[in-house]
Amino acid sequence: MKLRGCIPALVVAPLLAGCNRIQSAFAPFGVEAERTLVLTWIMGVSAAVLLVAVGALGWWAVRAREGSLSISGGMRFIAWAGGVFPAVVLLALLLYALPMMKPLPLAEDALRLRVEGEQFWWRMRYRPETAGAVETANELRLPAGEAVHITLAGNDVIHSFWVPGLAGKMDMIPGHDNELVVHALTPGVYRGVCTEFCGLSHALMAFDVVVMAPAEFEAWLEREARPASADAAGHPGRALFDDYGCAGCHRIRGHTDDAGIGPDLTHFGARRTLAAGTLPMSREAIAGFIRHPEQRKPGVRMPAFPHMPADDALRIADYLQELD
Ligand code: CUA
Known part of the structure; x- marks a missing residue:
């Protein structure tokens, strides 16, 4: 495309991005995002002041060369405009x-979380370092109207946490914890992304942020803390999950407790998306991802199961969807 053809697109794209309310720094629904937007406008106004001052001084220089300004008039002009x-x-x-x-104010008893970036997904721990710690993955739930303390880290390479509508961005560095206060204001679903190039599937590393009314959030967290559904324990897909070695990486609390390498799947069926916000939650999508994760996410650490019969993959998907 010729450069001239690109210019309208360059002008219109940020405006359209502003319409995308779930992932736009121009549509803030959190205190930090609101502040960031105000500071952005202030930077813009400051740049405009610079342009006005430089423009006025340029205008004065031209007039002075023409000799149409007196010395004292010129000095006064410089003093005011410059x-x-x-x-x-x-x-x-x-x-x-x-x-x-x-920094945003934080209550003594504020909710604490730890979010770790992994290639290419998000490990989320609520109330880490307490007996009531709850681990989940790829979906962040937050109470509306409360400041929440999030510790950010990377588990392999540097990632970066950004939810444009709420807060961030902040780097997630292996061996170095960063602290972020997120104060979401309005219930809704927002989208977070990784904003540091972290490998082949960097662009496929997203997550939903579900902001809920505080009581609803507490109920969700209490439910999330429970072990996996007892009803699903006898599902035929569970034996396949064990046979294919899935339990070697994925923890399902109450069913397979040993591993914690891959995403925790204890309440997997209750999530909105899979594969770090890149696929809809459906049995076909789960089964497809189990057999060929590398097709969806190049560089993913989950091994492929190309020889797994499609029926087996679907049965494992059914089992995982029972885990709500
Ligand atoms: Cu993780 Cu980019």
């Missing part, structure tokens, strides 16, 4: 912006 005007506007903006750069 000194007083930018100083007053920028100082006002600075005083307005400084309080917004302070």
Whole structure:
């Protein structure tokens, strides 16, 4: 495409992105995202002040060369356009912006979480380092109207956590914890992404953030803390899950407790998506991913099962969907 043809697209794309309410820094639904947007506008206004001051000084230089401004008039003009005007506007903006750069306040008993980036998925732990720790994957649930403390880390390479509508972005570094306070305001579903190139499937590393009313969130977390469904324990897909060695990597609390290498699948069936926000939750999608994860996610660490009969994969998918 010729460059001229690209220009309208370059102008329109950010505007359309602004319409995407689930993943847009221009549609904030969290305190940090609101502040980030205000600071962005302040940067824009500051740039405009610079342009006005430079433009005015340029205009003055031209007029001075023509000799149509007196020396004292010129000095006054420089003092106002190049000194007083930018100083007053920028100082006002600075005083307005400084309080917004302070860390968000956090209650003593605030909910704590630990989110770890993995190639290419998200490990989420609620109340880590307590007896009531709950591990889940690829879907973050948060209470609306509460500041939540999230510790971010990488488990293999550097990833980066960003939910444009709520908060972030912040790097997830192996061996170095970063701290982020997320204060979501409005219940809804938002989309988070990895924003640090972390391998072949970097672009396929997303997650849903479901912001819920606090009571609803507590009920969800209590449910998530329970072991996997006892009804699903006798499902024929469970024996296949064990036979194919899935239990060697995936923990299903109450069914297979040993491993914690891959995503925890204890309440897998209750999630909205699979494969880190890239596939809809359906038995066909699960079965397809089990047999050929590398086709969906190049570089994924989960081994492929190309010789697994399609029926077996579907039966394992049925079992996993029973885990709600
Ligand atoms: Cu993880 Cu990019």
